[in-house]
Amino acid sequence: MSQAQSDVVVVGVGADGWDGLSPAAQRAVRGSKVLMGSQRQLDLVPGDFERIAWPSPLVPALPGLFEKYRDVCVLASGDPMFHGIGTTLVRLLGGRVTVIPHPSSVSLAAARLGWALNEVEVVSLVGRSPDLLRAALTPGRRVLVLGGDPATVAALAGPVTVLEQLGGPDERVYQWSGQVSDPLSVIAIEYGGSAFSRAPGLPDDAYESDGQLTKREVRALSVSTLAPLPGQLLWDVGAGAGSIAIEWARTHPSCRAIAVEQSAERAERIGRNAAALGVPGIEVRTGRAPEALAGLETPDAIFIGGGLTVPGVVQSCWDALPSGGRLVVNAVTLESEAVVAQWYAKVGGDLVRIAVNRGSAVGGFTGWRPHLPVTTWSVTR
Incomplete structure (x- = not known):
């Protein structure tokens, strides 16, 4: 896509402002009639332009703005295609957009720290819960955090380094110890604590539960059979403590899940476990399946762990799956096994029976204590 073919140019700007722009970026700015961006970004650019500061809320206003204006230069922070406005505008306007990036704050932070950027995990907390950081904290892992509060990050991760105003005249890099930090900062972590694996099968005591919990060994098999892939969506129907949805989502940051649970108390517990x-x-969708499934986004996979004998639950889940979608069902009672047997006879798939025995004390010795056997039915539509 060439600049000559587009009437919207997105230019990345660093903390060094106008002087830090490349000649191509400066030409793009000068060649526009209208500048758009945050007020801070607009103030970085000299010249006589019509300047439009972003309204709030931003995204709903974008179609109207770009229908009204042509020959627009949008100013963005750093690399506009890295957690930036560039991705939103390309999705909205397609071929109308040319992007001229500036080094991102992440690239500059890695350069200052001497970290290999391809070996660093990046977590954006801009407008998001700090609990997202927990999944990235693994022993020896280097993490760069965008938009986080140093006090909150340090409470989760231990000692942190703050990198402020990278690339600008007021750049500062320091170990955080309670100072007031600039909002334009990146937080660096070298984590030395303990953590759970992202592989399915977390310890049962990792969850808050009232006993409605898919046990560790069965959970590991169930999630692996669901076969999560990046960007895919799971419905966890009859979610209980939410363990299947949680372990699906932990496999990759882009994996998403909807946990459907009729008990309001358990639904709140799922939220706490997920955080x-x-x-x-x-x-978390609080309600009784199948009625609570109405209107949900089409899933790539569905797990049914509770409510299997409720009329219409399996049929509704089967109907919701697209071609290639995966359904995994766990049955413990004779009644739920009967439902599984009927559907297996109807559409096929695979049946597996899991019997788990755990060693525990028997007087002064060790013996086996059996758990209830679980029948797992899996099928691809």
């Missing part, structure tokens, strides 16, 4: 385990973005 504690680093996936606060899980959506």
Whole structure:
């Protein structure tokens, strides 16, 4: 896409302002009739332009702005395609947009710290829950945090380094110890604590539960059978403590889940478990399936862990799956196994029976204590 073909140019600007722009970026700014951006960004650019500061809320106003104006230069922070307005505008306007990036704050932070950027995990907390950081904290891992409060991040991760105003005349890099920090900062973490694996099968005591919890061994098999892929959506129907939805979402930051639970008390508990385990973005729908499934976004996979014998639940889930969608069902009682047997005869799939025995004390010795066997039915539509 060439600049000549587009009437919207998005220019990344650093903390060094106009003087830090490349010649191509300066030409793009000078060649426009209208500048758009935050007031701070608009103040960085000299010249006689019509200047439009972003309204609030921003996204709903964008179609009207770009229908009204042509020959627009949008000013963005750093790399506009890295957690920036550039991605939103390309999605909205397509071929009308040319992007001229500036080094991102993440690139500058990695350069200052001597960290290999390809080995660093980046977490954006801009407008998001700090609990997202929990899933990224693994021993020895280097993490860069955007938009976080140093006090909150330090409470979760331990000692942190703050990098302020990167690339600008007021740049500062320091170990945080309670100072007031500039909003234009990146927080660097070298985590030395303990953490849970992202692989399915977390310890049962990682969850707050009233006993309605898919046990560790069965959970590991269930999530692996659901086969999560980046960007996919799971429905966890009859979610209980939310463990299947949570472990699906923990496999990749872009995996999403909707937990459907009829008990309001358990639904609140799912939210607490999700936050504690680093996936606060899980959506919790309180209601009874199948009615609570109406209007939900089309899933890539569905897990049914509770309510299997309620009329219409399996049929509604089956109907909601797209071609290639995966359904996994766990049955414990004879009645729920009967439902599974009927559907297996109807549409096929795979049946697995899991019997778990855990060692525990028997007097002064060790013996096996069996858990209830679980029948798992899985099928691809």
